[in-house]
Amino acid sequence: MTSTINFKKITPNMSLQDKAKLLFADKNLKYDTIGKESLLTAGEEDLLIKDAQKNNQIRELNRINNLFNLLGLLIIDVRVAALNLELAISYMDTYVMTIYLIETHRDKVNNESVNDKSSYFTSSDPNIREPNATLQAKWDNAVHCYKELCKKMYMVEYVNVLAGINLISNEDQKLLDLFKKQLESFCNLEGLLGIMKLYKKFFEFGLMKESNIKSPFFLDSLKQDIKEALELIEEEKEEAKAKIDKHL
Amino acid sequence: MNAKQLFLNLITMEWDFTATEVLQGKVKYTLDEFLRDLEEELTYNFESLTKEQIKQFTRLVYQILYFTFIKNNPKEVSKTLNQDIELVKTVLEANQDNLEMLESIIMSQFMRNIDETNGFITESLNLELTNAYLKSFHSKLKI
Numbered sequence: 001m002t003s004t005i006n007f008k009k010i011t012p013n014m015s016l017q018d019k020a021k022l023l024f025a026d027k028n029l030k031y032d033t034i035g036k037e038s039l040l041t042a043g044e045e046d047l048l049i050k051d052a053q054k055n056n057q058i059r060e061l062n063r064i065n066n067l068f069n070l071l072g073l074l075i076i077d078v079r080v081a082a083l084n085l086e087l088a089i090s091y092m093d094t095y096v097m098t099i100y101l102i103e104t105h106r107d108k109v110n111n112e113s114v115n116d117k118s119s120y121f122t123s124s125d126p127n128i129r130e131p132n133a134t135l136q137a138k139w140d141n142a143v144h145c146y147k148e149l150c151k152k153m154y155m156v157e158y159v160n161v162l163a164g165i166n167l168i169s170n171e172d173q174k175l176l177d178l179f180k181k182q183l184e185s186f187c188n189l190e191g192l193l194g195i196m197k198l199y200k201k202f203f204e205f206g207l208m209k210e211s212n213i214k215s216p217f218f219l220d221s222l223k224q225d226i227k228e229a230l231e232l233i234e235e236e237k238e239e240a241k242a243k244i245d246k247h248l
Numbered sequence: 249m250n251a252k253q254l255f256l257n258l259i260t261m262e263w264d265f266t267a268t269e270v271l272q273g274k275v276k277y278t279l280d281e282f283l284r285d286l287e288e289e290l291t292y293n294f295e296s297l298t299k300e301q302i303k304q305f306t307r308l309v310y311q312i313l314y315f316t317f318i319k320n321n322p323k324e325v326s327k328t329l330n331q332d333i334e335l336v337k338t339v340l341e342a343n344q345d346n347l348e349m350l351e352s353i354i355m356s357q358f359m360r361n362i363d364e365t366n367g368f369i370t371e372s373l374n375l376e377l378t379n380a381y382l383k384s385f386h387s388k389l390k391i
Contacts, residue, residue, distance in 0.1 A: 100368045197364045205380035
């Protein structure tokens, strides 16, 4: 059995929110399918907009439309931030792998090409021992990228809250879910990031001193639970909100 | 009944997991838990001893097992702990399962470090870390 909705009949009783939901879900479907599919016909879309005009709802629809356009740009930002994080992780992975290979094959490696930087620590003496400075910098960079991605994701959520309806398309939602998993995997120190657990344990057992750690992010990550250290603080959230508000 | 017979007739710890499972990390069994269970076992077997005596005795048995794991030689263990060699041998004979379990707990710590760093920890750093873990545990026991 098939049924057709008579838009002419139902449009006058439709709330602004429902109209917006339909209009933007239609836009998203067109975007996801490169125009091959749509929810509304041109006539139905026109009917919804005309009814909104009649009921002085255009201003609100325009506001939501601005947020919809902003969201589109934000999704691009999120993608770039996710790529940056991926790159930062891979730089760190490569560096950890290099250190490990040199540490375990020191006797076979040309001494001239191996300097003090090619080890996890600068010294075996806990009093002066310092974590590899380049690795500290790479971790700092990775944390910075992680936080950037978190901020962009937070902005997306905030735009949706401001809109009062979900403006995210199915395809974009799938991407966002994927990035959430990427963030989780970073937080859980999966893969070669697990090397941070080594530093954490050395720190906890007093095998290196706080004063010998230069990078602030690195130190924070050792002192606190990683998830807590990486969480966006209120100030960062407010900053993210302010950036969105500025555009509206 | 002499001391040796007494020890050999003791009721020993029974776990619903094996030392291999602990080593493989399938079961998490810590040194604290091991010591707690050892103390319980000795309390059960030596009803006449006071709490303090049981604590001291538990520490001694643990030390004999631990130094056997490190030195693998009862004579050296008796020298290190300044205890009679016969006592050391008797304790070891009666505690073979406990020794195996203790070895697994310590080795599992080593394995966990490898696992958590996805194998990218060097052997020397791992040994340093495992020793630090044992040192921190022993400092609580004042060993």
